[in-house]
Amino acid sequence: MTGYLIRRVIQMVFVVLAVAVATYFxxxxxxxxxxxxxxxxxxxxxxxDVARIRAQYExxxxxxxxxxxxxxxxxxxPIVIAGNTYFAEVPVGCYLPxxxxxxxxxxxxxxxxxxxxxxxxxxxxxxxGDFGLSSVVSIGRPAMDLFRSRIGPTLELMxxxxxxxxxxxxxxxxxxxxxxxxxFDYLATxxxxxxxxxxxxxxxxxxxxxxxxxxVLISEQAPWLIRLPPGLRTAIRPYEIASWLPTIQPKTxxxxxxxxxxxxxxxxxxxxAQWSRFVRSSMLEVLRQDYVRTARAKGLVERAVIVKHALRxxxxxxxxxxxxxxxxxxxxxxxxxxxFAWPGIGSLYVDALNRSDWPVALAFIFITAVLTVFATxxxxxxxxxxDPRIRxx
Amino acid sequence: MAxxxxxxxxxxxxxxxxxxxxxxWSVVARRFRRHRMAMISLVVLxxxxxxxFLAPYITPYARDTIDVTAPVRxxxxxxxxxxxxxxxxxxxxxRDLFTRLLYAGRISLTIAIFVVAISETLGVMIGAxxxxxxxxxxxxxxxVIEFMLAIPLLPILLIVSAILLKGDDILRPPEFLNRxxxxxxxxxxxxxxxxxxxxxxxxxxxxxxxxxxxRGMALSLRSREFVEALRAQGASExxxxxxxxxxxxxxxxxxxxxxxxxxxxxxxxxxxxxxxGIQDPTPTWGNMLAQSRSYMFTNPWLPLVPGxxxxxxxxCFNFIGDGLRDALDPRLKx
Numbered sequence: 098m099t100g101y102l103i104r105r106v107i108q109m110v111f112v113v114l115a116v117a118v119a120t121y122f123x124x125x126x127x128x129x130x131x132x133x134x135x136x137x138x139x140x141x142x143x144x145x146d147v148a149r150i151r152a153q154y155e156x157x158x159x160x161x162x163x164x165x166x167x168x169x170x171x172x173x174x175p176i177v178i179a180g181n182t183y184f185a186e187v188p189v190g191c192y193l194p195x196x197x198x199x200x201x202x203x204x205x206x207x208x209x210x211x212x213x214x215x216x217x218x219x220x221x222x223x224x225x226g227d228f229g230l231s232s233v234v235s236i237g238r239p240a241m242d243l244f245r246s247r248i249g250p251t252l253e254l255m256x257x258x259x260x261x262x263x264x265x266x267x268x269x270x271x272x273x274x275x276x277x278x279x280x281f282d283y284l285a286t287x288x289x290x291x292x293x294x295x296x297x298x299x300x301x302x303x304x305x306x307x308x309x310x311x312x313v314l315i316s317e318q319a320p321w322l323i324r325l326p327p328g329l330r331t332a333i334r335p336y337e338i339a340s341w342l343p344t345i346q347p348k349t350x351x352x353x354x355x356x357x358x359x360x361x362x363x364x365x366x367x368x369x370a371q372w373s374r375f376v377r378s379s380m381l382e383v384l385r386q387d388y389v390r391t392a393r394a395k396g397l398v399e400r401a402v403i404v405k406h407a408l409r410x411x412x413x414x415x416x417x418x419x420x421x422x423x424x425x426x427x428x429x430x431x432x433x434x435x436x437f438a439w440p441g442i443g444s445l446y447v448d449a450l451n452r453s454d455w456p457v458a459l460a461f462i463f464i465t466a467v468l469t470v471f472a473t474x475x476x477x478x479x480x481x482x483x484d485p486r487i488r489x490x
Numbered sequence: 491m492a493x494x495x496x497x498x499x500x501x502x503x504x505x506x507x508x509x510x511x512x513x514x515w516s517v518v519a520r521r522f523r524r525h526r527m528a529m530i531s532l533v534v535l536x537x538x539x540x541x542x543f544l545a546p547y548i549t550p551y552a553r554d555t556i557d558v559t560a561p562v563r564x565x566x567x568x569x570x571x572x573x574x575x576x577x578x579x580x581x582x583x584x585r586d587l588f589t590r591l592l593y594a595g596r597i598s599l600t601i602a603i604f605v606v607a608i609s610e611t612l613g614v615m616i617g618a619x620x621x622x623x624x625x626x627x628x629x630x631x632x633x634v635i636e637f638m639l640a641i642p643l644l645p646i647l648l649i650v651s652a653i654l655l656k657g658d659d660i661l662r663p664p665e666f667l668n669r670x671x672x673x674x675x676x677x678x679x680x681x682x683x684x685x686x687x688x689x690x691x692x693x694x695x696x697x698x699x700x701x702x703x704x705r706g707m708a709l710s711l712r713s714r715e716f717v718e719a720l721r722a723q724g725a726s727e728x729x730x731x732x733x734x735x736x737x738x739x740x741x742x743x744x745x746x747x748x749x750x751x752x753x754x755x756x757x758x759x760x761x762x763x764x765x766x767g768i769q770d771p772t773p774t775w776g777n778m779l780a781q782s783r784s785y786m787f788t789n790p791w792l793p794l795v796p797g798x799x800x801x802x803x804x805x806c807f808n809f810i811g812d813g814l815r816d817a818l819d820p821r822l823k824x
Contacts, residue, residue, distance in 0.1 A: 112640045120649055126660055127653040294808040296756045298763045299779065299797040302786070310790045327787075424642060431644060432760060446645065450652040451765045458649055465642045473640055 098481075101489040105477070109470040116466040117168065117223075117459075124455045125160035148193045148203075152213055154232065157205055158190035167229065167459070170222030174211040182208070228460035233452045234445070240460040244442060250330050251429040251441035258361055258430075259422060262368030269369070270376025274384065274411075275403060285373060292370030297363065301436035304359045326356050328438035360437040364430055375418065379411040386410075413484045417476035424468035428461070521817035528813025531806035538803060542595035546676070550574060551586040553593045554771050560584045564789050578795050581778075582785050587795050594773035595799060597685060600674055601774075602754040605692040610747045612693070613700025618731050618739070620701070621708025631705070635698050643695060647757070651691050652766035655684055663687060681772040688761075688768060692754060699746050707739030741818040745811050752807030759800055775800040 135147065151157050155166070165171055175185040190205035192213075205213060221227035228240040235243055273282035309327035316324070320340035326332060332347040338355065345352050383389065384407055392406045393399075429443030438444065442461070449457035481487050523529060541548060551557075551574075559572035560580055567579045567587075578588040620631035654661050663686040671689070672682040711717060712735065720730050755775075761767030762776025770777055778796035786792050 108636075109640075112637055115637070116641050116646070120646070123650060123653045127656070290808065290812075291805070294752060294756075294804045295801055296759060296804065298760060298776075299793070299801060302779065302783070302793045302797065306786065306790050306793065310787055313787075314790065428642065428645060431648070432764065435764060447648070447764050447766075450648055453656075458652075462642075462645055462649055465645050469642045470640050 098489060102478075105474055109474060112470050113463070113466050117463055118164065120459060120462050121164045121167065122160060124459060125163065127453065127455065144193065144196075152192060152205075155214055157192050158214070162189045166222065168222055169224050170227070172207060172210065173214075175207045223460075223463060228463070229456040231449075231454055231457050233454035234449055234457055240457045243445060243457060244460070244464070247440060247442045247445050248427070250439060251434070251443065252426060254357065254360055254364065254434070254439060254441060255426045255429060257357070258364035258368055259426070261361070261365045262372055265365070266369040266372030267376050270373040271380055271403070271408060271411075273373070274377045274380030277381065282377075286377070289370035289374045292367055293374075297367060297430075297432045298436050300366070301359070301363050301433060304363060305436070308359060325359055327359075328356075328436075330356050330440055332356070360430075360433050360439050363433050363436075376411065376415070379414060380407060383407045383411040414480075416483050417480050420476040420479060421472050423472040423475075424465055427468055428465045518817045522813050525809075525813035525816055527809045531809040531813075534802065535806045535810070538595060538799065539599060542592050542599060545589070545592035545596055549586065549589040549592060551589040553589055553773065554585060556584040557586065558584065564785050564792055566789065566791055567795075579791070581781065581792075587778075590773040590778060591775075591795060591799065594775050594778055594796065595803075597675055597677075597768070597772065598755055598758060598774050598776075598800075599803070600671065601685060601689055601692070601758050602751050604671070604689050605696060605754050606747050606750050608689070609693045609697040610700045610743060610750070613697035613702075614704045614736060614740075614743055616697065617701035617704025617706075618708045618735050621705040622712050622727070622731055622735055624709075624712075628705070631701065635701060638695070638698055647691070647695060647761065648764065648766050651688065651761050654687050654691060655767065655769070661687055661690070663690060677772065681768075684768050684772060688758065692758065696750060696754065699750065700743055703742045703746055704736070704739055707742070708735050711735050711738055745815045745818065748807055748814055749811040752804045752811070755800070755807070756804055 135142065135150065148157065155163055158166070162172070166173070172189070175182040177183075185206065185208035187207045188204040189207050189210065191201040191203070192205050193201070193203035195202050226241065230236075231238050231240055231243055269285050273279075273285040276282055305327045308323070308325040312319070312322040312324040315322070323339045323342075325338070326336070330353070332345070332352055335344050335346050337344050345355065389402060389407055392402045397406075427442060428446070429439075429441040431443035431447055433439070434441045434443035435447050446458060446461045448454075449461070477489070481489065557571055557573045557576070557580055560569070561571075563580055563584045564582050564587075565571075565576065565580045567577065569576050569579055571580075576586050576588065578586075578591060581587055581590065616631055620628040663683060667686050667689075668679065668682050671686055672679065675682065675685060677685065708731075717730060717734065720734060758767060759774060759776030759779065762774045763780045765780060767776055768774045770781065775796040779793055779800070782789075782792040782796070
């Protein structure tokens with residue numbers, strides 16, 4: 098087990114590093130970023146001015162150097178050991194590229210780095226919890242700070258959706274497995290089949306259509322219809338939702354509830370479809386086992402057979418799958434959050450991608466990758482705890 | 491099955507192999523035909539496919555032509571302007587939605603078909619090789635698959651396509667692919683590049699399923715007697731893999747492929763919907779949906795135009811997968 102754990106941890110570090118290097122490389126060749134359109138908007142800029150601005154964003158450094166500074170805050174200057182400086186003459190970037198030849202007119206050397214890129218202005222490195230500054234979405238604000246401001250809404254939405262869908266999905270799954278091929282089972286599998294084929298974003302738009310747009314359009318004829326807010330987390334102004342209900346004040350519990358209703362429903366629907374399908378197949382598997390037949394043969398009540406013998410075993414693989422939900426609690430539901438303009442981390446990520454805010458996007462990828470590999474490992478370990486038949490070597 | 495029979499009766503009747511194979515597949519076809527939803531889906535899909543590939547002959551409008559005579563944009567289905575009648579209305583710029591829908595279908599379906607064809611082929615070959623040869627090959631392939639499964643798929647896919655699709659010269663796809671897909675889609679070079687890059691990105695992330703399935707099949711098949719017999723006869727390894735291992739393990743791959751078609755269609759539209767996929771003016775169902783968001787408050791029918799075909803196609807592929815699964819499962823006697 099110890100050997101297995103060590104192997105897995107090494108593998109995890111490798112996965113995270115590989116993802117980080119790959120995305121950082123992609124980001125280094127990506128179009129867009131802070132310098133886009135600079136030439137067009139400021140025609141009088143000379144090459145040296147552009148170089149100065151480029152250097153402010155550290156874009157003059159070579160990408161592996163930048164990556165290493167992003168990851169570990171290293172190098173920040175020549176290495177000094179016992180008073181001797183080493184590697185001072187190593188070129189780490191190109192301050193003034195030559196547009197005609199593709200070469201470089203003025204290199205950045207390691208000894209110039211403390212002057213050109215003072216450590217106060219650059220990030221301390223991801224390993225020290227510093228993900229750099231947002232470059233477009235919220236200029237100059239630390240990426241970590243942005244995430245901190247968005248994690249609340251994401252957790253609120255994801256946790257309630259997860260709990261609700263478990264609460265609904267598990268009983269549905271059990272019931273349709275126990276009554277296999279019954280009308281209920283048929284209905285449940287059909288709905289979850291549609292749930293698996295229906296794209297989330299279209300379902301979300303349909304919800305907005307049905308509960309926010311159509312009621313507003315026919316509010317003259319049917320003022321009693323409830324109109325739900327189509328997006329965001331709270332309202333700005335007081336608003337009415339139906340003729341027979343009092344005006345809703347912004348930031349009250351009622352306001353929050355009305356705003357979360359639709360995204361929560363969409364997420365719960367899809368999660369429930371997934372959970373119930375999973376519980377159903379797992380239960381069916383277990384119900385065929387010999388020990389269930391034995392339990393029935395020794396005269397146990399069906400209820401005891403289902404709950405004590407079948408369900409407990411059917412839920413074993415459940416633990417691992419539940420653990421795999423951890424990353425999504427941070428990452429949020431990218432699509433649902435975007436559709437309902439929910440101010441969570443998922444919509445922040447999409448926003449960052451669309452506006453080429455690479456530091457924020459990279460931070461998101463890095464954190465999600467770390468959480469994912471951790472969750473996978475945790476799931477595998479928990480598996481051995483709940484199911485003693487499984488041993489890793 | 492076919493190959494077991496073939497090895498036994500190789501001397502007697504060479505055409506027996508053909509006969510047996512047809513027998514097996516005709517059983518499958520008969521079972522598939524009995525799956526009503528799958529058959530309906532197949533017909534619906536054929537119609538949609540045909541319509542999108544005959545787009546230039548069906549619709550009088552060009553894909554990006556703006557109807558300058560339209561007084562209001564977007565305008566609802568059936569609107570008649572000086573330029574003619576617009577079956578599904580016009581979008582916010584005044585482009586005919588029915589026309590764009592057909593071309594979008596052409597692009598979305600082409601992407602899905604190419605991605606699935608390439609990735610399933612790749613997956614089958616990689617999986618078969620890993621399962622059959624075992625040892626180092628298997629270990630290497632398994633590690634790569636493990637690695638790919640450990641990364642968060644959607645976020646990575648989003649960032650990769652956000653970066654690779656935006657810049658014109660970051661990734662230059664091979665010219666022959668550009669030509670083929672450009673000819674199928676009738677798109678200008680710049681737009682074709684986007685589609686090809688999208689296909690390449692999706693292929694990279696979607697061969698895993700087929701590879702895992704095929705690896706499992708190859709692992710169990712390679713120790714079977716007929717493979718032993720083939721080896722004893724001196725059949726080459728390539729022949730064993732391509733003529734015997736892969737054909738015998740192909741059934742679950744077919745099911746996987748048809749479900750994957752639905753999955754890829756949705757994935758591609760999700761990327762386009764979030765703004766990191768294929769960009770306007772190239773229409774896809776995803777970016778048409780994304781554009782409809784800004785205008786749906788005054789034109790509630792707008793998101794339904796690209797949305798309904800998307801759901802129908804995705805459901806169809808799922809039903810067909812379901813039907814194939816039932817038809818190919820020998821344990822189900824119907």
